Amino acid sequence: MSASGVRVRELARTFEARDGTRVEALAGISLDIEPGSFSCIVGPTGCGKTTLLRVVAGLLEPTAGSVEVGDAPVTGPRRETGMVFQQYSLFPWRSVLDNVGFGLEVRGVNKPERHARARELLELVGLSRFERSRPYELSGGMQQRVAIARSLATDPDLLLMDEPFGALDERTRHRLQDELLAVWQRTGKTVLFVTHNIDEAVYLGERVIVLADRPSRIADDLSVGLARPRDRVAPGFTAALLRVRAVLEAVMQQSGSGDTEPKTGGTDEERPDSRGPACCGR
Numbered sequence: 001m002s003a004s005g006v007r008v009r010e011l012a013r014t015f016e017a018r019d020g021t022r023v024e025a026l027a028g029i030s031l032d033i034e035p036g037s038f039s040c041i042v043g044p045t046g047c048g049k050t051t052l053l054r055v056v057a058g059l060l061e062p063t064a065g066s067v068e069v070g071d072a073p074v075t076g077p078r079r080e081t082g083m084v085f086q087q088y089s090l091f092p093w094r095s096v097l098d099n100v101g102f103g104l105e106v107r108g109v110n111k112p113e114r115h116a117r118a119r120e121l122l123e124l125v126g127l128s129r130f131e132r133s134r135p136y137e138l139s140g141g142m143q144q145r146v147a148i149a150r151s152l153a154t155d156p157d158l159l160l161m162d163e164p165f166g167a168l169d170e171r172t173r174h175r176l177q178d179e180l181l182a183v184w185q186r187t188g189k190t191v192l193f194v195t196h197n198i199d200e201a202v203y204l205g206e207r208v209i210v211l212a213d214r215p216s217r218i219a220d221d222l223s224v225g226l227a228r229p230r231d232r233v234a235p236g237f238t239a240a241l242l243r244v245r246a247v248l249e250a251v252m253q254q255s256g257s258g259d260t261e262p263k264t265g266g267t268d269e270e271r272p273d274s275r276g277p278a279c280c281g282r
Ligand SMILES: Nc1ncnc2c1ncn2[C@@H]1O[C@H](COP(=O)(O)OP(=O)(O)OP(=O)(O)O)[C@@H](O)[C@H]1O
Pocket: 015, 016, 017, 023, 024, 025, 043, 044, 045, 046, 047, 048, 049, 050, 051, 052, 260, 261, 262, 263, 264, 265, 266, 267
């Protein structure tokens, strides 16, 4: 499947907590993501990164504004959008093979076909030997590779990734970053990748978007024009890193530390996601 771009216009999303207080997670966000590009989003905790991805995925309705993917308005979960969530979100009772094949099963693909596709993807992420394992038998890095394989199974035209490597040690994280880049370069999918890690954003992204809260806005949008594979000790890399860090620090100071109000729990406003995206909810 070819890649789809994303067009976000004046997007706002407000949550109402159980005690009636309102949290403005996003307000007035406009953004264009080119088809086939790799964009990273960084920002202080609670600034609305996950909310933005969930709205783009069609899992949450905007309070105001619009989102288009591939020129069509997003009105609900899209089959062609793949998502990898902040927490591992594998089905514990399913084998690795059946986790990867889940999205295909939902779409009615027969067993031999979905197993064949799942095996291809497990080979891609280096987990062929573990197809019969259950998720709890795998390390965190391996589970996240299963989640990535699963998100690719339905051949999405847009891949939304929410801190997929956040819980991993540095070495595993670096390895998975390279694996993900190889997949991206091979498939040419559009990737929107949220991370707290500036090094990761500059290593992966063609573009690093810094999201700020209070007020909600895009504080910086940096084109990282460095050749790949990127060299973490090259002067250009360090310069990009320092720029993103400076913007982020300024944003955090404005928002009063970066530690924002705690999550209040769901408000039953989410759209059902049984039709997709390719992964299950968090
Ligand atoms: N379902 C919800 N109900 C009520 N408030 C919510 C809900 N989801 C998010 N929020 C609030 O919206 C704001 C943005 O949350 P979001 O999860 O998008 O932040 P984030 O940038 O992804 O943070 P983190 O970096 O910690 O993952 C926060 O103040 C959060 O408490």
